[in-house]
Amino acid sequence: MTAPTPAATPRRLELLPAVDVRDGQAVRLVHGESGSETSYGDPLAAALTWQRAGAEWLHLVDLDAAFGTGDNRERIAEVARAMDIKVELSGGIRDDDTLAAALATGCTRVNLGTAALETPEWVAKVIAEHGDRIAVGLDVRGTTLRGRGWTRDGGDLYETLARLDAEGCARYVVTDIAKDGTLKGPNLELLRNVCAATDKPVVASGGVSSLDDLRAIAALVPEGVEGAIVGKALYAGAFTLEEALVAVR
């Protein structure tokens, strides 16, 4: 008699607390708009707080590099290197030099945003070279992608997704700009639609305000959602990371 196949353990939603860095400080923006910053102090202190609270991932963003207002490369590298947990790094990674610097921090993976819209050949090349160390951030208003600090239109979400899928992109980080930094709840319909359009894992970003929001995103794991980025809700004290980790267990 053959042994029964053990039931697969249901996957748990990964949580990625965010540290966005502008002018050397951890900040949160509203709708990603430059000038809407609320400052939360030292980015390393924030990252260590999330690590101590049990985070498995850190979502680390160089906002100045994303906006083209300079960069926080040293600060970002310092934070990434100090982490014992996995780090997803984004903002301003648009060519060989910025990609090499990002990967050299030892981060687990990088997110490419603008580059996926403006230099698709280069993105296809680095996907082929680096596999799942490359994710693409699909930052959308409606179904229109936005690049260069979310200030410029960059084409249709689903056309770009089909192209990136064909090139072997390993995963997508989907941000609804209309929700980001607003504490108004995630765009579950967008997440469902993106999951229906790709077999690749999707990380949800934007709008999380409550533990119920996280439970609602966790309910989409069977459809392909792998993780959720949490920013303002944690900084504003809507819940603790410990509570969030229990809520999605």
Ligand SMILES: O=C(O)c1ccccc1N[C@@H]1O[C@H](COP(=O)(O)O)[C@@H](O)[C@H]1O
């Ligand atoms: O995270 C934000 O709030 C944000 C706001 C405005 C622009 C970018 C933002 N974050 C992330 O930055 C990368 C895009 O950077 P780039 O276009 O590759 O330079 C992407 O992961 C955004 O989600």
